Amino acid sequence: MNAIQETNFQFPGQTAFYRGKVRDVYSFPDKLVMIASDRISAFDVVLPRPIPFKGQVLNQTASYFLKATADIVPNWLLDVPDPNVSIGLKCEPYAVEMVVRGYLAGHAWRQYRDGHRILCGVPLPDGLRENDRLPTPIITPSTKAHEGHDEDISREEILSRSIVPQEEYEQLEQYALALFARGTEMAAQQGLILVDTKYEFGNLDGKVYLIDEVHTPDSSRYFYADTYQANQEAEQPQKQLSKEFVREWLIANGFQGKTGQTIPAMSDEWVNQITTRYIELFEKVTGQSFQPAEATDPVARIETNILRAITVE
Template sequence: MTTENSKLKTPAIPSNAIHETNFQFDGQLSFYRGKVRDVYAFPDRLVMIATDRISAFDVVLPRPIPYKGQVLNQTAAYFLRATADLVPNWLIDVPDPNVSIGLKCEPYAVEMVVRGYLAGHAWRQYRDGHRTLCGVPLPDGLRENDRLPQPIITPTTKAHEGHDEDISREEIIGRGIVSEEEYSQLEQYALALFQRGTEMAARQGLILVDTKYEFGKLDGQIYLIDEVHTPDSSRYFYADTYTENLQAGQPQKQLSKEFVREWLIANNFQGKTGQTVPEMSDEWVNQITKRYIELFETVTGQSFETAPEADPLNRIETAIRQALTNA
């Protein structure tokens, strides 16, 4: 868990948070800039740089969050290594705190969202009267943050631009997005990963509420790709206050990006046309940094060691070039 000393060491905002990269490497085939990651493609592998960009409601917010990329990258690497016995994954090397290098897989065009509790988007849909989510029926009488009878999978389309959209298992198979045989395998993998994540979270005094998994295929083999059980892809509650808060109808103490979404909603922004992202003060940016570091230390049980602040772009580029040379 996060210690008092680690809280005291939480860094002030550096002036050189990583907003974007623009490298050119020997053998590089293409470059793709996602909401958070900059991805450099090579014939047989990908180099993913976790920047400090932050997105919510599928919109990249105007200010980067110092150390967020490092938190995402190192959290993902931690869980990829801890689940490699369940499903093969893409990770080969982590040459820098912000960089992962892995196998170049052909991604499936869906994200496997697994939910163990009625929270976030699922709750908002339920609150508005929907009793079926992505083709999955939900019972009447549930409260916000109630544990579901069993974990459910609520897949979404994987949009390169704009909003991901809810989709059902039947639609995915019927439209030929994924074959029934492969989709069944994705479901098995996703539920096994969620169970492992639930067990690991419990050991740290947390509840894994919901998360998403992305998969790809290479040479006929399915691989787990991208991030796993990070604050951008997952929601955690603190176990010790869960029951008390639920019975009192109080918000759960949680570790996730949901607090950013809630702040945006409170400031009249949900990514809709005509809405403007509210101003992000230094104090608010620093608060987000602290929450991300807290999540890393809490979910992994490890102390967070900040990467060197001086010239991070040069540090990252040098590490990648050396890793590619040694590959």
């Protein structure tokens, strides 16, 4: 299958281009064209092999949840002209990611396990186990790094350094918690638990917009609800839908994105397994059947659909 490693287009009226860890972003005077590639990143490093259909899963999951949460907060999305493409408003991004956690998992658990009881300025009680539900959802922001690792940061530091004005930051907090509550409800309807997720926001003409992806496997972690309690009581790992299984595989193979470490080789079998897991997540979280896009020449397909969309506009 022809996975999408990268794109290198030059569109009429294009003003800039930015390649992120996963997305290729084409700027226009008032819009962004965002292509979800099949690149996969972990520990803020792009892994060497793309994952077929991963970009389609991300793009279609994000558009599904953006439309389902538009009553909570306005968002950037205007059009989805291709399974891998979203076109939306060009907002000025806030320099923080709003990470909301309902359970002690992933990075938060690793910090807690190592003895930390304050995460991003938020105190955590003693006696918690991995994957325990937190007393209430918490916000643990991180800085948004263009290169290298995002870093934890506290609310107090964000405000003291004027990274985000206080009134606007309080609005981001309210939106993030409301989105997490909606995501929790939608996950429960599908037999899932929304464990944690991150939201990114931007500003356009003084108005806050939700931007980028929402409740996708790259930005979120889900547990299966029906086995959660039994697994916790037995101190067994939770069955989950997220990218955490990729991180766990990397850790088991001696890689955590640290200097001097080498990314382990990814076999065809492993790449196909990741594809299967991403498709499973799409179908489970949305309740929809995944329809693979035409993949003979996906880059040409994407270019044709974008040109058609921006010409119409």
